[in-house]
Amino acid sequence: MADVPGVFELERLAARTWRGLEEERHGEWLLRAGGGFTGRANSVLVAGDPPSDLPTAVAAVTRWYAERGLRPRAQVPLPGAEAADAALAEAGWTREDDNLVLTxxxxxxxxxxxxxxxxxxxxxxxxxxxxxxxxxxxxxxxxxxxxxxxxxxxxxxxxxxxxxxxxxxxxxxxxxxxxxxxxxxxxxxxxxxxxxxxxxxxxxxxxxxxxxxxxxxxxxxxxxxxxxxxxxxxxxxxxxxxxxxxxxxxxxx
Structure with missing residues (x-):
């Protein structure tokens, strides 16, 4: 098999093939909204660094989804996004849906x-x-x-x-x-x-x-x-x- 990209690179590649109907960059994070259909199209992909400290970024993400009438959701790839995951947990975000990425x-x-x-x-x-x-x-x-x-x-x-x-x-x-x-x-x-x-x-x-x-x-x-x-x-x-x-x-x- 060809060289396999790293975790964040592969997640960004996958995100190009299943997009939200609205997308916006937040630093290296990717905000996505798609009318509530599927987690991937309606979550922020926390791959990389946001443009601010993590608590401020979590608050900004919460507002972005609230403005669209959607429950805030974050897609957290591991390994790599441990710090963001901890910040989300600290803010009271609950964990669900463990998924495997296979190649x-x-x-x-x-x-x-x-x-x-x-x-x-x-x-x-x-x-x-x-x-x-x-x-x-x-x-x-x-x-x-x-x-x-x-x-x-x-x-x-x-x-x-x-x-x-x-x-x-x-x-x-x-x-x-x-x-x-x-x-x-x-x-x-x-x-x-x-x-x-x-x-x-x-x-x-x-x-x-x-x-x-x-x-x-x-x-x-x-x-x-x-x-x-x-x-x-x-x-x-x-x-x-x-x-x-x-x-x-x-x-x-």
Whole structure:
């Protein structure tokens, strides 16, 4: 595999492939807001140094999200952001969602075992097939999903409409890295190798565009996904978790 960037560099690369609908720099931190859809699109990435001392920066972040009616959230990559994590904890921000960042070379991946279709935008069938945290997508999801440089939306259909898609996933390439998100297999189509097929197809798509490596993020509790990625020779690069700040005050009336 090509040289793997450091923790902050890799997080910044991944952030380019899954953006908020609004983004703003705060020193080396990246503020992101996306209508509340996904932690990544609605959190400050604390990679590097803010423009002030940490307590002042935490207060500024809190105000930024409150102005948008969002609960403040911070994405905290480790190792590297220990000081910021301590400052957030000191300010009363609670910890949740421990995630692993995995990387692998795209070399040697098998060809997909079933046909996989690609589209530059998600259609209604794809959006129905992607269950974020097990729930249907909010209206803002489509805008967040396409807000990257040339993302691709992969789909497997094993039964004709109106049957749902059997599997979906999203890919985007940045600096030779394929970043895979939204891998979802329909409950009635599991244990048939469809997630492996989607990953294989995305790997081939990325290699055709100069891709050499793959990056993805997975919840530490998702044992099924971790087993799949281990078979594809992914290894852990680092971890991150979220910190949640106070709920924004709601005006009465």
């Amino acid at each position: 692998a070379s795209l070399a040697g991946w098998a060809e997909p075992s079933v046909p996989v279709e690609f589209a530059p935008e998600p259609d209604d069938a794809w959006l129905s097939g992607y269950l974020y945290r097990g729930a249907p997508l909010p209206a803002v999801a489509s805008a967040v999903l396409v807000n990257a440089d040339d993302p691709v939306f992969a789909a497997v259909r094993t039964s004709p409409p109106p049957a749902p898609l059997s599997a979906v996933a999203r890919g985007a390439v940045a600096d030779g890295w394929l970043v895979v998100t939204a891998v979802t297999v329909d409950e009635g189509s599991r244990r048939r190798g469809l997630a492996t097929a989607v990953m294989a197809a995305l790997g081939s798509w990325a290699r055709d565009r100069g891709g050499h490596s793959c990056l993805l993020q997975v919840a530490g509790t998702n044992t099924g996904a971790l087993a799949l990625y281990e078979r594809l020779r992914f290894t852990e690069h680092h971890r991150y978790h979220y910190r949640l700040g106070p709920e924004p005050e709601r005006s009465a009336g």
